[in-house]
Amino acid sequence: MTSIDFSIEVDVPAQTNVDFYNSLLQNQPVHVLDVRNPDAFQRGTIEGKSNLTVQNLPYYDFVEDADAAVAQVSSDRDIVVVCAKAQSSQFVAGILQERGYRVSYLEGGMPSWGNFYDVRPLLEAPFGQIIQVARPARGDVSFVLVSDGQAAVIDPLRHLAYYRDAVAQANANITLILDTHAHADHISGGPALAAETDAPYYLHPYDAIHPMDMLPAQMPYQALTDGQRFQLGQLTIETIWFPGHTLGQVNFLVTAPDQSTYLFTGDGLFLESFGRPDLGGKGETWTPVLYQSLFQRLPAMINDQTWILPSHISHLDEGDGEGRFFAPYGQVRRNNAAMQHGTREDFITFVLNNLPVFPPQYIEIKRVNLGLFIPDEEKASELEIGKTSVP
Amino acid sequence: MATTFDHTLDVKGAKCPMPLVKSRKAMNDLAIGEVLRVVATDRGSVADFQGWAKTARNVELLEQETVQENGQDTYVHYLRRTS
């Protein structure tokens, strides 16, 4: 029989999302103890680098028999306890601390971690800035470009304060909002940002029709065309149609005055993989289109020095290893799994044989992004639950 | 509801882990074979009680239901002490 007194309040240190994220990026040896039920754990937990270990041990095992549960904690390293809110992790952390473990708990729990944003500069030059706005737990990445007081936002996520703050800090105004495609894995912040800034929101018209419902978008947008150019201060932004992941997927090629180039690929090309071509329900017909984009359109538009900046990552080691998720094309070309399958047949077989599970909520998320369904905050965060390993 | 019960534990307003912690304590005071009805407002309790009952000593989860009470969802769990 357990003899633990549940009323004891132990003072366990809390870990903020910022500190926790930095410890993951620095690959510190951390043991995450996820005390949610196994179903919640299966839907997604904390992911990090090689030195991170994760263990699922539900808090109710500690309620049932604290000593037996503690005996199952398979690490003597620094432990971070996480749960659905924070009270259960505090409870478990208290039990561990009483027994001499070095332990803290993640402030706010998994929902707060899922909504944690990391903002950091990728480039600061006389002609302008590129700021990365990432949501690491979900693998989503977006960007703010600034030049001469004007700002463009590429693939904004739905928590707009981060963009407002980044742009204000750069003493700029948002004049342009671009989505590389209609997203299925997360809710776009584009239309809402356009509504509050009066900046135009752009999307390719092929993506303004829901591929499953065959219904046209209900929110205001400007139609992008292949080759369309924008001038943002000293930066030129060229739109390049890049179908495959979606039919209306585009890349934005940014050229700076020093002739350096930056390709914002959305979900067309990632650093180590590519955007799955089956989310419209037509993988067999869209995969050859993706092949053409990757192997014929892409090499013609860039060189090995062009920086590739995708809107999604699958793990924290990508990019420079320090949380800046970009790399020169020459490196991407050598390391990317998809790029190793250069013939059409080989590529198609590789892609179609490796399609992951189709998350059912993706259909609904795309409805939201096309203005066909307007969720409240609770529904929005429910749709965005867990990590999108393959957007 | 068809499930009959012997005692009721009201944990409305209590947040995780307290509904389960209090239920564990209450179960210890039950006679073998008796049924405890737990009324919670914490939505997470539904999945957590299911998981807990799989591994817990002498606890069988007979039934769960969602009941509207004054416009609020409550989650009702019926637990039997088995030994």
Ligand SMILES: [Fe+2]
């Ligand atoms: Fe996508």
